[in-house]
Amino acid sequence: MSTALVILAAGKGTRMNSDIPKVLHPIAQAPMLVHAMRAGSVLSPEHTVIVTGHGSEAVASVAEAEDEKASIAVQEEQLGTAHAVAQARSALDGFEGDVVVLYGDTPFLQSDTLERMIAARAENDLVILGFEAADPARYGRLIMAGNTLERIVEYKEASDEERSITFCNSGLLTCNSQTLFALIEAVGNDNASGEYYLTDVVEIARNQGLRVTAVACDEAQTLGVNSRADLAAADAVFQSRARIALLEQGVTLMAPDTVYLAADTVIGRDSVIEPNVVFGPGVTVESGATIRAFSHLEGCHVSRGATVGPYARLRPGAELSENARVGNFVEIKNAEIAEGAKVNHLSYIGDASVGAGSNIGAGTITCNYDGVMKHRTTIGENVFVGSNTMLVAPVTLGDGAMTATGTVVTRDVESEALAVARAKQENKPGYARKLFDMLKAKKARRNKGS
Known part of the structure; x- marks a missing residue:
């Protein structure tokens, strides 16, 4: 099955306190976005779509320098992650393969993890990438029943029992293109932030009877950069x-x-x-x-x-x-x-x-x-x-x-x-002493005048 990458790179990164778009800040002297693109390239994607927003022109320039075939989709208003992915739809018009959604500020994803996500997609409609968190803090929890991902529970809505779960959501996923955009159409923004969250596609998919699972990776691969x-x-x-x-x-x-x-x-x-x-x-x-x-x-x-x-x-x-x-x-x-x-x-x-x-x-x-x-x-x-x-x-x-x-x-x-191209040397006997005496006298007159 052919694949396409959708890399979300629209955020301003307020906590970076910078005029530079967050995904263009460098790690090892290469922009974070480039790290994400190189990680995804292991899948030999048929399409790569970069969703830009803040600093769109600068982000697009870096993306196209890394991959001249990359497509650019602009998220004019930042209305949430589901809304961001939706901006890639026209660039993938007619594409029937799998879409892998990555984040431009998550630079350490390893090739074997992406390959395992694709392998899991062969038996599931939607695959989420999760990780075992050393400190789950305020991450969304992945609620599993065997190999089935039942739902994602955000920290503020989780029970004490659910908060004890350490298997957390990275935000990355893969799904068939047509299925993904159909799920996104059903995402609403009835929440405190009024945004369209990509994580909502899990519940929507489960309600439609689709098969949903999660693949685990080590936490370091999901390290996000926000400051x-x-x-x-x-x-x-x-x-x-x-x-x-x-x-x-x-x-x-x-x-x-x-x-x-x-x-x-x-x-x-x-x-x-x-x-x-x-x-x-x-x-x-x-x-x-x-x-x-x-x-x-x-x-x-x-x-x-x-x-x-x-x-x-x-x-x-x-x-x-x-x-x-x-x-x-x-x-x-x-x-x-x-x-x-x-x-x-x-x-x-x-x-x-x-x-x-x-x-x-x-x-x-x-x-x-x-x-x-x-x-x-x-x-x-x-x-x-x-x-x-x-x-x-x-x-x-x-x-x-x-x-x-x-x-x-x-x-x-x-x-x-x-x-040989230099002036002829001449030595003038006694001139050094005369010159020093003259300079010292001049300095004494200057000091006396001050």
Whole structure:
């Protein structure tokens, strides 16, 4: 049976105290909505419908960037969860498969849970996802009779006996598309909030003689994010899981709790990650690489055997080949560092390519920006760039070339040539003492005047 996802992402998230829609707040540097979409993608859905409301354009932009085929349905008024799902009806017109309803602020749902929900749907008309709560608090309780879900009882309406139940409602469900929208049509808003609640479909389905059940998952998968504190807790959960996964995959984390990972970080086994390393989005580190302490990586690729840091920054477009070395206080942006090349100290290499075996001396800078346009620097193989060299792009250094320390390179250097471009040094005997005496006298006059 084909499936469709309906992801509810219309809420403002008042408790977040933010102008940003709640579902766009990041966990591991990816919006919560993206986590939910990736969780649902395991089902290979035929349709994905994102129901937006507050900040609709921003939410739609993120959703479409993640899945260009995603449909957007707008809930103009937030009249409850059943009303939100109803907005997806036109986007699913003619679709006869199963609908899985997810929430954009529930980022940790696991693939096996969704698969078990779909499997249970084969024998039931409606499947609700529940969880055993450590502290049931004010969650709605799932009242079961064997494998049948009889009803959902909200906390404020539950008896003492029902409140003792720890099997609680997550709000997620799956149902045949036509059945679901027919059930939603029967949902009323005769309640204190005047809203149309999706949970009411359980009672309606039971009254119609439909088969209803609940599937259980661990509570962590249903963790919702409603405040900044929740967001921090959710990020901590993600980081803990991701670090454990890396350790199990054979990655050495010298101080795991100090390493911050992005949602899409990929690190190969036998790599070593030293303390206080931050991975931004889009980073791949191949096996056997070393990322040393206090480095920051984003949008880059580090090949086998390469070393980065300490205190290095790799920005988007940085490409390090095998056994390349990027050392302390070095920044690489949109540049390729070929096999065995070294940029070890206090340098900026941007919009450039560095050939195999080349050595970039301390304090070297590619001057890639003229105030309007970016320009590229090309450094050949086995080039030695002397310390404190300024490479004013666009410029090319041929294979085996060398620049003298302190050189400002403004035109191409042919292969095996030495470039020297600096003023001649002159030493003036006694001038240092004369200059200091003059400056001290000037300072004394100034202090006397004040």
